[in-house]
Amino acid sequence: MKVVIQIPCFNEEEQIQDTIKDIRTSIARNNSEKFKSIEWELLIIDDGSIDRTCEIASKLNVDHIIQNKTNKGLAYTFQKGLENSLQLGADIVVNTDADNQYNANYLYDLISPIVNDTADIVIGSRQIVTNSEFSTRKKFFQIFGSFIVRFISNTKVEDAPSGFRAFSRLAASRINIYDKYTYTLESVIQAGLTGLRVINLPISTNPTRRPSRLVKSNLHYIISSILTMIRTLLLYKSHKIAIFLTFFLF
Numbered sequence: 001m002k003v004v005i006q007i008p009c010f011n012e013e014e015q016i017q018d019t020i021k022d023i024r025t026s027i028a029r030n031n032s033e034k035f036k037s038i039e040w041e042l043l044i045i046d047d048g049s050i051d052r053t054c055e056i057a058s059k060l061n062v063d064h065i066i067q068n069k070t071n072k073g074l075a076y077t078f079q080k081g082l083e084n085s086l087q088l089g090a091d092i093v094v095n096t097d098a099d100n101q102y103n104a105n106y107l108y109d110l111i112s113p114i115v116n117d118t119a120d121i122v123i124g125s126r127q128i129v130t131n132s133e134f135s136t137r138k139k140f141f142q143i144f145g146s147f148i149v150r151f152i153s154n155t156k157v158e159d160a161p162s163g164f165r166a167f168s169r170l171a172a173s174r175i176n177i178y179d180k181y182t183y184t185l186e187s188v189i190q191a192g193l194t195g196l197r198v199i200n201l202p203i204s205t206n207p208t209r210r211p212s213r214l215v216k217s218n219l220h221y222i223i224s225s226i227l228t229m230i231r232t233l234l235l236y237k238s239h240k241i242a243i244f245l246t247f248f249l250f
Contacts, residue, residue: 002039003111004090006081008074010047012098013056019096020060022104030108034115041088044098045081047071053098064088078183082172093167102164106203110166113199120171120196123157123188124164124203133208145225149185152229153192158200160188171196179231181224189232 041063046054048071085093092111096102113119128142149160161184177183191198
């Protein structure tokens with residue numbers, strides 16, 4: 001079995017070394033017979049960085065590095081990672097952030113439900129209510145946003161914006177991101193509407209080392225997330241929306 005860990009990157013020269021080091025330490029620490037046959041590979045997808053991200057990753061002997069010629073955004077880079085992971089023969093694709101936010105010690109816990117065929121997608125839940133890294137306002141928006149995604153997708157996802165995820169080969173092949181902002185919400189909605197099994201894994205996170213580049217402000221994030229949900233619903237549930245609107249027009 002092959003597991004490809006994809007890491008979307010943009011100007012992460014200060015964090016990428018620690019991220020890769022922690023992943024490799026976590027992989028080496030587990031001696032379970034169940035996971036000994038797994039072949040692990042690291043895939044860096046660089047989103048047009050202008051710093052030393054790729055240079056550092058290369059010196060660390062990362063298995064694969066692909067680069068966008070210009071900055072395309074997180075959603076595009078994530079999708080490109082999935083496509084390349086599948087081409088590399090991945091049975092499981094793990095996605096994590098390059099800023100080392102997610103604790104790599106949960107890697108085996110993240111892939112276990114897929115190995116056991118009890119899930120198609122596993123999402124690391126950052127325990128929003130008790131997470132000291134989140135402000136009260138951010139906790140509110142995360143909880144409310146995840147509630148809306150659960151309602152739309154008919155899943156039980158607890159932390160919809162979490163980027164620490166594992167995908168079975170089937171799930172990775174079905175996910176197709178159209179949104180230009182982020183992949184997190186759209187991929188959950190797609191998964192739920194196409195019958196993929198999505199479960200949560202409670203995780204802890206590492207201390208934040210830099211501000212989020214995706215969330216410029218709470219208002220910007222809310223508007224962008226709402227537009228993502230609307231676009232995804234129009235794509236997958238357009239007939240029901242049309243029938244609903246037609247009822248009132250009639």
